[in-house]
Amino acid sequence: MKGKSFVNTNIVMYCYSESEKDKKIIAKRVSLNPDTVVSTQVIQEFGNTIVKKVWSTL
Numbered sequence: 001m002k003g004k005s006f007v008n009t010n011i012v013m014y015c016y017s018e019s020e021k022d023k024k025i026i027a028k029r030v031s032l033n034p035d036t037v038v039s040t041q042v043i044q045e046f047g048n049t050i051v052k053k054v055w056s057t058l
Helices: 009-014 019-030 040-057
Strands: none
Touching: 009 019, 009 040
């Protein structure tokens, strides 16, 4: 039996990367695996990172 796999914030960020195409493909494969788990902490870190990136472009 396989166990669950937790991903870190980098994997989630690579799913949205436009500059790292190879890493984006791998990250999307990992994230679509039904055994992949994303913790609340990773979701919060992702949200904080996205807000910082948006604010830095204004």
